[in-house]
Amino acid sequence: xxxxxxxxxxxxxxxxxxxxxxxxxxxxxxxxxxxxxxxxxxxxxxxxxxxxxxxxxxxxxxxxxxxxxxxxxxxxxxxxxxxxxxxxxxxxxxxxxxxxxxxxxxxxxxxxxxxxxxxxxxxxxxxxxxxxxxxxxxxxxxxxxxxxxxxxxxxxxxxxxxxxxxxxxxxxxxxxxxxxxxxxxxxxxxxxxxxxxxxxxxxxxxxxxxxxxxxxxxxxxxxxxxxxxxxxxxxxxxxxxxxxxxxxxxxxxxxxxxxxxxxxxxxxxxxxxxxxxxxxxxxxxxxxxxxxxxxxxxxxxxxxxxxxxxxxxxxxxxxxxxxxxx
Amino acid sequence: xxxxxxxxxxxxxxxxxxxxxxxxxxxxxxxxxxxxxxxxxxxxxxxxxxxxxxxxxxxxxxxxxxxxxxxxxxxxxxxxxxxxxxxxxxxxxxxxxxxxxxxxxxxxxxxxxxxxxxxxxxxxxxxxxxxxxxxxxxxxxxxxxxxxxxxxxxxxxxxxxxxxxxxxxxxxxxxxxxxxxxxxxxxxxxxxxxxxxxxxxxxxxxxxxxxxxxxxxxxxxxxxxxxxxxxxxxxxxxxxxxxxxxxxxxxxxxxxxxxxxxxxxxxxxxxxxxxxxxxxxxxxxxxxxxxxxxxxxxxxxxxxxxxxxxxxxxxxxxxxxxxxxxxxxxxxxxxxxxxxxxxxxxxxxxxxxxxxxxxxxxxx
Ligand SMILES: Cc1ncc(C[n+]2csc(CCOP(=O)(O)OP(=O)(O)O)c2C)c(N)n1
Ligand SMILES: [Mg+2]
Numbered sequence: 001x002x003x004x005x006x007x008x009x010x011x012x013x014x015x016x017x018x019x020x021x022x023x024x025x026x027x028x029x030x031x032x033x034x035x036x037x038x039x040x041x042x043x044x045x046x047x048x049x050x051x052x053x054x055x056x057x058x059x060x061x062x063x064x065x066x067x068x069x070x071x072x073x074x075x076x077x078x079x080x081x082x083x084x085x086x087x088x089x090x091x092x093x094x095x096x097x098x099x100x101x102x103x104x105x106x107x108x109x110x111x112x113x114x115x116x117x118x119x120x121x122x123x124x125x126x127x128x129x130x131x132x133x134x135x136x137x138x139x140x141x142x143x144x145x146x147x148x149x150x151x152x153x154x155x156x157x158x159x160x161x162x163x164x165x166x167x168x169x170x171x172x173x174x175x176x177x178x179x180x181x182x183x184x185x186x187x188x189x190x191x192x193x194x195x196x197x198x199x200x201x202x203x204x205x206x207x208x209x210x211x212x213x214x215x216x217x218x219x220x221x222x223x224x225x226x227x228x229x230x231x232x233x234x235x236x237x238x239x240x241x242x243x244x245x246x247x248x249x250x251x252x253x254x255x256x257x258x259x260x261x262x263x264x265x266x267x268x269x270x271x272x273x274x275x276x277x278x279x280x281x282x283x284x285x286x287x288x289x290x291x292x293x294x295x296x297x298x299x300x301x302x303x304x305x306x307x308x309x310x311x312x313x314x315x316x317x318x319x320x321x322x323x324x325x326x
Numbered sequence: 327x328x329x330x331x332x333x334x335x336x337x338x339x340x341x342x343x344x345x346x347x348x349x350x351x352x353x354x355x356x357x358x359x360x361x362x363x364x365x366x367x368x369x370x371x372x373x374x375x376x377x378x379x380x381x382x383x384x385x386x387x388x389x390x391x392x393x394x395x396x397x398x399x400x401x402x403x404x405x406x407x408x409x410x411x412x413x414x415x416x417x418x419x420x421x422x423x424x425x426x427x428x429x430x431x432x433x434x435x436x437x438x439x440x441x442x443x444x445x446x447x448x449x450x451x452x453x454x455x456x457x458x459x460x461x462x463x464x465x466x467x468x469x470x471x472x473x474x475x476x477x478x479x480x481x482x483x484x485x486x487x488x489x490x491x492x493x494x495x496x497x498x499x500x501x502x503x504x505x506x507x508x509x510x511x512x513x514x515x516x517x518x519x520x521x522x523x524x525x526x527x528x529x530x531x532x533x534x535x536x537x538x539x540x541x542x543x544x545x546x547x548x549x550x551x552x553x554x555x556x557x558x559x560x561x562x563x564x565x566x567x568x569x570x571x572x573x574x575x576x577x578x579x580x581x582x583x584x585x586x587x588x589x590x591x592x593x594x595x596x597x598x599x600x601x602x603x604x605x606x607x608x609x610x611x612x613x614x615x616x617x618x619x620x621x622x623x624x625x626x627x628x629x630x631x632x633x634x635x636x637x638x639x640x641x642x643x644x645x646x647x648x649x650x651x652x653x654x655x656x657x658x659x660x661x662x663x664x665x666x667x668x669x670x671x672x673x674x675x676x677x678x679x680x681x682x683x684x685x686x687x688x689x690x
Contacts, residue, residue, distance in 0.1 A: 034523035034596055057493035057529050058460055058521050086459060089494075124389050124440060126418070127458050266672070296672045301657045303389045303440025308654040308676060314688060315679065 001183040006176045009151035009184045010040050010116070013158040014078060016188050018048055021076065024162060027054040027063060028080030037082055038118060038177055064090035067113045068097045076162060081117040084171070085128025090115075091136070098167040099142030110165040114158070119147065120212040120263050121310050122175030124303040130174075131300055132211075132264035137169045138240040138273075144193055145240040147171040149214035151182045153237055156191030164193060173212035194241035196248065202230035205257035205324055208248055208274060210236040213261050213311050220316035229324045231255075239270055248274055249281035256287035257323045261311055266294040288326035291319045335540040339548040339580075342555035345608060347616025355559045359623060365406055365554055366614060366624070367632055369398040372422035373611075374636040375431065376585070378644065379421070379438060383589040387648065391438045392419040393585030399554040399610040400516045400579040401486070402426040407561035408484055408512075413470040414453045415463035415485040419516070419583075423486060427453055431643035436650050442660075443652050452481075460521070461487055461494030464513060468500050471509035471574070482510040482568040484561075490521025492538065493529045501576060505544040510568035512561060513576045516551060518583040523596035539576035551579030552608045555617070584609075654680070 004012065018024045026041060026048075032055040035042030045053035056063050060081055067077040081087045087094075094115070101111050121130035137145040144166050148154035154172070161168035173180075199214075200221060209217045214235055221231040232251045236243060252258050258278055260271035271292035278290060293311045301309050342353045357365075376395050382388035394401065397419065405426035408414070416423050421434060429447065437444025437456070445455050457463035467485035474481045491497055492515060504511040515535050519526050532538060539546025545567075549556040557579055564575035582605035586593050618624035658665060658673040665673070683689050 029521070030523045037522065037590075055524055055528050058490035058524065059493045059495065061495055062493075089459065089462075126390055127456075129458075267668075296657070296676065297668065298657050298661050298672075301654075302437075302442045302444075304652070305442065305654045305657050306440075308657065308680075314683060314686075318679070318682070 001185055003181055004151045004184040005178050006148070006151045006154050006172070006180040007038060007040055007178060009155040010158055010172065011042060011044070012184070013155040013162075014041065015044060015047065017159060017162045018044065018052065020188065023074060024076045024078065025052045025054065025070065026078045026080070027056050027066065029056055029058055029082050031055060031080050036080055038174070040116070041080065060086050060089035061093060064093040064098065064115065067115075068093055068101065068111065071111045071113050072101065072109050076112040078114045078116060078162065081115060083129045084117050084119040084131040084133055087115070087117050087133065094137075094143065094167065094169075095140050099140050102166070103142060111167045112162070112165045113167040114161045114170050115167065116170045116172060118174040118177070119171035120173045120175065121300060121306050122212060124306060127302070130306070132262070132295065134171060134239050134264055134270060135268055138242070138270065142167070143240065144168040144238070145171065146193060146238045147173065147211040148237060149173065149176065149211050149235050150180050151184050153191050153235070155184050156189050157193065157237060159188055160190040160193055163190070168193070171211065175212055191237065193238045194244035195238065196234050196236045196243045196245070198232060198247060198251065199235050200231065200233040202232040202255065204230045204255055205259060205320055206232045206234065206248065206251040206255045207259045207261065207316065207320065208234045208236060209261040210239065210270070211263070213263050213316075216311055216313045216316050217261055219313035220320055223313065223317050224320045224324070227321070229320060231320060236270070242273065243277075246281065249278060252278050252282040253285040256285050258286070258290040259293060259316065259319045259323055260290070261293045261316055263295045263310055265297045266292065267297050269294055288323045291323050293319045335537070337534055337537040337540065337546055337548065339550070340556050340560060341550040341553050342559060343553045343613045343617055345613065347613040349555065349617055353556075353559065355555055355562070357555070357558065359621065361406065362618060362621065363623060365402055365558075366618060368426050369402045369422070369554065369610065369614070370632050371636040371639065372398045372402060372425050374633065374640050375421060375425060375434070378640050379435070380585065380589060382644065388435070388438050389440050390588050390590055392588045393583070394419055394422045396582045396584040396605065396609065397516050397518060397551065398422045399614075400514065400551045400557050400581055403554040403558035404484065404486075404514055404561045407558050408482065408565055411452060411481045413467070413474070413481060413483040415457065415466045415470070415483065416454065417460070417463060417486050417488065417491070418456050418458045419488070420456070420486050424453065429453070431640065432646040432650070435643055435647035439647055439650070441650055441652055442656065443650070461491035461496045463487065464491065465496040465500040467511045467513070468504040468509050471504060471511040472507060474510060475507070480569050482512060482565055484512040484514060486514050486516065488521060489515065489517040489519065489526045489529055489535060490524065491515070492535045501539065501542040501544060501574070504574040505542040508571065508573040510571070511574040512564045512568060513574065514561065515576065515578045516581055517578050518581050520583060520587070520597070522587045522591060534578060536576060536578035544574050544576065546576040546578070548578045548580060550608070551581030552610045552613070554610055554614055
């Protein structure tokens, strides 16, 4: 197995799926010769030509609307939106069409669309380049939404998303593009959507996250271990569908304590849903109030205050200690 | 007759200064020496600002910046052809416009150094803050213009955007609304040939962006965007028309982005250096200097003095911006016009956390 960065894993997934399935096409701003601003599509236009790797005019709403039409007529478009905040421009076609076409046509037209976009902070970017927008999408029936935290999952989830047949919002933590490295099988494989992964076993507290903050959780868990608190760390990977195998509830039944971590603003974030489910499925196992560590309910700060917003291992460890000491 | 012609239109381009800086006698706007000098001084200052900003970013002293070199002759003359009470809706590549409007240089640097406080402007300013979603600001101008019209004001609203932005729905919807209600609005497109790596021909199959105005029932004109006099002329006329209640104008200024898209971009990946050399022949400094020297304004010593003054002013602004510090708790100050209880709770949470980090010797 080769060691790849997350961006290489994403590139490889698209390349291999495009080789395997001629109906897969790629479209977006600067995705062709430029290979995308983060180089996720590097080399793909050279390999598959301008007809399958399409440089679009600068119009996000149109990129998604075009994808809807393409999907209706038998293509499997992978749309790249250059930065997370610009996906808002395409909200209409995502929510009103991509998410509803299967329903509206009584199953006649599937919508095999993958919308890839960088997400989350950590790169000291300008406004709109660092958002965590998963709640908008998980709140929309008909859309799926995933966010990998490592190269292996990135490739497997992307392959599964391309083949899924439903519109999938594929959120890529920008700060992990080059910093996250790991072993990735050469061949094609799927990481199924909706299945969370226990990345570390433990008996005293369950720590849940996904995407960028997974690293803070793993670091905090290592520090907690030094203090005798053994955490079970779970990577949700897929936010919609969410934890279909009930890994979270199973873990809480074991540990009795829960900390949910996400970078998105707090109100109605993924943590709210996780806690509600634990309340429904594992209430009697709880030994302490559930805790959440999240971004604040503010506009994502400009560079200088970014570190005060993004949850880090200090913030996660504090929550672990509080819940363990309850 | 079953087949009749229902529309025909023409779109024009204007240029006042030729490539060697000679003014067209018919079009020359005969601006006062005071204004010409102010224009030249400001454009020169902007170029120094721009190069300094790139250098600071390269040295790790500043974050991402979108350079304006090659577009000063659009932004500065446009700013000088409108009034202080007019509304403006610029994009992220409008440092020269903000400077010409009198924005404090240290604030601009603070913004690009990642301080939110860099977004502060005087209360009476009618310039919108930097708009990054491409094309979105174009659709705000008609709203402001409508408000002016409703209160029978004489101000106008101007918006700046790029060739790439002309592909966005917002741009088309904005022209449409402004034309239908004959609003006092000016749409100033800086067609710098690229949207990051994407050349203009992938934005539109039209021969120009200016001609799009015709389909919306409004005026459109193309100007040489490296010719400050042409831009000043076009914007002045559009402004006069707007104030007389004669509706909006689309102006396409042809220019070139000499620098990278932003400091995070490498233009060599998608364009030949020879292309920039061709455009450099049209760059405004030599042409404008020639014109000003024929007017008895510019001499090499005069030019030297202006660039020295500019450098001093920029250095002072950088020094001030680099001194700037702010409290992270201010991130809660502008979420709503009055903080909600919820906001205040989270503010307290961060305050306590910072104290805890300090106590643990872990302050970031
Ligand atoms: C809605 C939106 N999509 C994508 C981007 C990323 N982006 C920033 S500038 C730019 C190109 C804009 O080109 P143009 O309108 O010609 O303006 P220029 O940058 O050349 O001044 C892109 C794609 C953005 N800021 N906003
Ligand atoms: Mg452009």
